[in-house]
Amino acid sequence: MVETSGGGGGGRLHPHGQRRSVAAFLAANKTLLAAAWVVGFTLVFLWQSTSMSAGGGGGGRVGFLRLRSAPAPATRPVPLLRPKAYNLTDFGGVGDGRAVNTEAFERAVKAIAALAGRGGGQLNVPPGRWITAPFNLTSHMTLFLAEGSEILGIPDERYWPLMPALPSYGYGRERKGPRFGSLIHGQNLKDVVITGHNGSINGQGEVWWLKHRRRILNNTRPPLLQLMWSKDIVVANVTLKNSPFWHFHPYDCSNVTVSNVTILAPISGAPNTDGIDPDSCQDVLIENCYISVGDDAIAVKSGWDQYGIAYGRPSCNIVIRNVMARSLVSAGISIGSEMSGGVANVTVENVRIWESRRGLRIKTAIGRGGYIRNISYRNITFDNVRAGIVIKVDYNEHADDGYDRDAFPDITNISFREIHGRGVRVPVRAHGSSTIPIKDISFQDMSIGISYKKKHIFQCSFIEGRVIGSVFPKPCENLDFYDEQGQLVKHAAMLNSTEVDYDI
Numbered sequence: 001m002v003e004t005s006g007g008g009g010g011g012r013l014h015p016h017g018q019r020r021s022v023a024a025f026l027a028a029n030k031t032l033l034a035a036a037w038v039v040g041f042t043l044v045f046l047w048q049s050t051s052m053s054a055g056g057g058g059g060g061r062v063g064f065l066r067l068r069s070a071p072a073p074a075t076r077p078v079p080l081l082r083p084k085a086y087n088l089t090d091f092g093g094v095g096d097g098r099a100v101n102t103e104a105f106e107r108a109v110k111a112i113a114a115l116a117g118r119g120g121g122q123l124n125v126p127p128g129r130w131i132t133a134p135f136n137l138t139s140h141m142t143l144f145l146a147e148g149s150e151i152l153g154i155p156d157e158r159y160w161p162l163m164p165a166l167p168s169y170g171y172g173r174e175r176k177g178p179r180f181g182s183l184i185h186g187q188n189l190k191d192v193v194i195t196g197h198n199g200s201i202n203g204q205g206e207v208w209w210l211k212h213r214r215r216i217l218n219n220t221r222p223p224l225l226q227l228m229w230s231k232d233i234v235v236a237n238v239t240l241k242n243s244p245f246w247h248f249h250p251y252d253c254s255n256v257t258v259s260n261v262t263i264l265a266p267i268s269g270a271p272n273t274d275g276i277d278p279d280s281c282q283d284v285l286i287e288n289c290y291i292s293v294g295d296d297a298i299a300v301k302s303g304w305d306q307y308g309i310a311y312g313r314p315s316c317n318i319v320i321r322n323v324m325a326r327s328l329v330s331a332g333i334s335i336g337s338e339m340s341g342g343v344a345n346v347t348v349e350n351v352r353i354w355e356s357r358r359g360l361r362i363k364t365a366i367g368r369g370g371y372i373r374n375i376s377y378r379n380i381t382f383d384n385v386r387a388g389i390v391i392k393v394d395y396n397e398h399a400d401d402g403y404d405r406d407a408f409p410d411i412t413n414i415s416f417r418e419i420h421g422r423g424v425r426v427p428v429r430a431h432g433s434s435t436i437p438i439k440d441i442s443f444q445d446m447s448i449g450i451s452y453k454k455k456h457i458f459q460c461s462f463i464e465g466r467v468i469g470s471v472f473p474k475p476c477e478n479l480d481f482y483d484e485q486g487q488l489v490k491h492a493a494m495l496n497s498t499e500v501d502y503d504i
Contacts, residue, residue, distance in 0.1 A: 075127065076197050081142045082122040084115055088130065095128020100154060105135040113138040120191065125149045125199060133159035134222070137186040145199025145238055153183040153203045153224070153244075157211075160222055166251065168280060168303030168311035168341060170399045172220035173245075174212075174272075180222035182249070189230040198262070200239035201225065208244035209270050221245035221272070231255050241265060246274040247293065252313055254282045263291040267328040267355075270294030275325070277301055280313035280341050286320045296361075297325035297353075299334040300343050302370065305403040308340025309369045316344045323351045331361035332385075337395040339409065340370040347376045354383035359421075362411065363395040366435065369407030375414045382421025388448055389416060389428045393436040413440045414465075422449035425457075427473060432462030434496075441465030443479070447472045462496050 078085075086108055088095075093104035105123075112121035120140025127148030134153075137143065145151070162178035165171050172179040183203055186192060203224040211217045224243035227233055228251040236257070240247045241264040248263070250256050258276055265273035275291035278284045279301040291297040302308060302315045325332035332353030335343050353359045359382045362372055382388050391411070411432065421427075427448040432438040442465050450457055450473060460476035467475045469484040477493040 076147050078124050078144060078146055083119040085122040085124060086111060087124045087126055093130060095130045097129035101130050102133040102135060105132055109138050112141050116140050125151060134161060134181050134183050134185060137189060137192055139190045142193040145196030147197035149199035151201045155204050155207045162219060168308045170307035174220040175218060177219060179220035182223040182226035184225045186227045187229055191232045193234045194238060195236045196238050198237055198239055200241060202241050203243040205242040205244040212271055223249040227253055236260050243273050245272055246277050248276045250278050250281050252280045256281055256284045258286045260288045263293060265293040267292060267294060274299050278315055278318060281315050282317055284318040288322045290324045292326040295330045296334040297327050297332050300346060301338040302341030302343055304338040304399045305340055305367050307399060308338060312341055314342035314344060318346045320348045321350050325353050327356045329357055331358035332356050334361045335372055337363040339364055339372060340368045342370040343372045345374045349378040352381045353385055356385045358390050359385045359388045361390040363392045364409045365393060365395045366405060367398055367403035367407050368409045371410040373412040377416045379418045382424050384423040387426045387429055388421060388424045391430040391438055393433050408435050411438050415442045417444045419446040423451045424448050425452040427458055429459045430463050434462060438463040442468060443471050443475060444468040
C-alpha cells in the first residue's frame with residue numbers, strides 16, 4: 001500500500017510513507033518471513049546436492065552450482081639440456097616405489113653413451129620413487145631429476161658390487177679389502193651433469209648405519225655419489241640424503257662445481273655421513289649449499305698416510321662459499337684428516353655454521369706427511385657451536401701400522417678474518433706440537449660471544465703468527481699483536497702450551 005497526496009498535482013508517491021508501511025508489514029510478519037527463509041535455504045541446498053549428483057554420473061546434467069576440487073599444480077616442464085633427451089620410462093622404468101629399475105638405468109646410460117660424438121644425451125627421471133641398485137654414468141650425460149622424483153638405493157647389500165680399495169687409502173676406509181661401490185658411480189668421465197628441479201637421491205642408509213654399529217659389515221660402506229678420475233663435473237639443484245657413508249665423493253677429479261645442493265642425514269646415529277668430500281681434487285667450487293649431516297658437512301681430503309704420500313695428488317684451488325652447515329658430532333668445514341697428498345689454496349667464505357660440535361677444523365697427525373698451506377677463512381658465523389676453530393695434530397687414526405713415524409705434515413699460512421658468532425664455548429683451540437708446529441697463522445676482525453667462562457678460552461700451543469686489530473676474546477700470547485694499520489704493537493711471548501680443554 002502507498003499513500004497519495006490529496007492536492008491537484010496528481011497521484012505522487014510518498015517514499016517516507018512507503019518505508020513506514022514496509023516496516024509495519026515486516027514487524028507484523030516476523031515468524032512468516034523466518035519460515036520462508038528456512039524453506040528457501042533448504043530448497044537451494046537440495047537443488048545444489050542434486051546438481052552435484054547429476055554431474056557425477058555418466059551423461060548426467062551438470063548443475064550450475066557444482067562444486068569442484070582445486071586443480072592439481074602443473075608439473076614444471078623439463079628443460080632440454082642436451083641434443084637428445086630420454087625419459088626413464090622409455091627404458092621400462094617404473095616409479096612406484098616397489099619395482100627395481102637398475103636395468104632401466106643401465107639401458108638408458110648405454111643409449112646416451114652412443115651419443116657421445118653428438119653432444120651426449122639427457123636422462124629425465126620423472127616424478128615417482130625409483131628404486132635401483134648401483135649403476136654407472138657415462139660421459140657427456142645429464143641426469144635430470146624432475147620435481148617430485150626420488151632415486152632410492154636398494155637396501156639389500158647383495159645388490160651392491162664390491163670395488164678395489166682406493167689407491168691413496170691402501171685398504172678400505174673402514175675394513176680391509178674391497179669396498180662397496182657407490183649408488184651412482186663413474187670413472188674416467190668427462191662432462192657429467194646431475195641436476196634437476198630439486199629431485200632427490202636417497203641412499204636409504206638406515207640399514208647400513210645399523211649394520212655398521214653392530215660391526216656385521218665385512219667391507220667399507222658405499223658413498224651415495226662417487227666420481228673418480230673425471231673432469232668437468234656439475235652437481236646442482238638436487239637433494240642428496242641418507243647416504244650409507246659419504247654423500248658426494250669426487251676422487252682425483254678436476255673442474256668440479258657443486259651448487260644449490262641440499263644434503264641431509266640425521267645429525268646423530270648416521271655415522272660418517274659427510275656431505276661433500278673433495279679428495280685429491282683440483283679446481284673445485286662449492287656454493288649456495290645447505291648441509292645438515294651426521295659427520296663433517298664438508299671435508300677436504302687427499303689420501304691416507306703412506307698410501308696418500310705415494311699417490312701424491314693434492315687437493316688444491318678450492319672455493320667454498322655461501323654455505324649453511326651443521327654437524328652435531330663433528331665439524332662444519334674440515335681439512336683432513338686424510339691429507340697426505342697435500343691441501344693448498346683453499347678459500348672458505350660467507351659460511352654459517354650452527355648447532356655443531358666444531359665450526360672450522362684442521363686435523364692431521366704424525367704419519368700423514370703432506371702439507372696444509374694457503375688456507376683462507378673469511379666472513380664465518382658461528383651459532384651455538386661448541387668449539388669455533390680447532391687445529392689438531394694428533395688425530396692418530398691410521399690405515400695400518402706401516403705408516404712413516406717421520407712423516408710430519410707441514411701447516412703454514414692459515415688466515416682467519418671476519419669471524420663472528422654467539423654461544424661458543426671455546427672460540428679457538430689451535431694446538432701444534434714440537435714436530436708439527438703451526439706457522440704463519442693470523443686472526444683479524446674477530447668477535448665471538450662465549451657461553452662458557454673459563455680462564456683459557458683462546459687456546460694455543462706450538463703456534464707462530466699474528467693478531468691484527470680487534471680480536472675478542474683476548475688471544476693467547478703466543479702471537480704477535482699488530483694494530484689496524486699493520487704496526488707491530490707487541491711481540492709474542494715464547495709460550496708453547498696453555499691449558500687444554502680435551503673435550504672439544
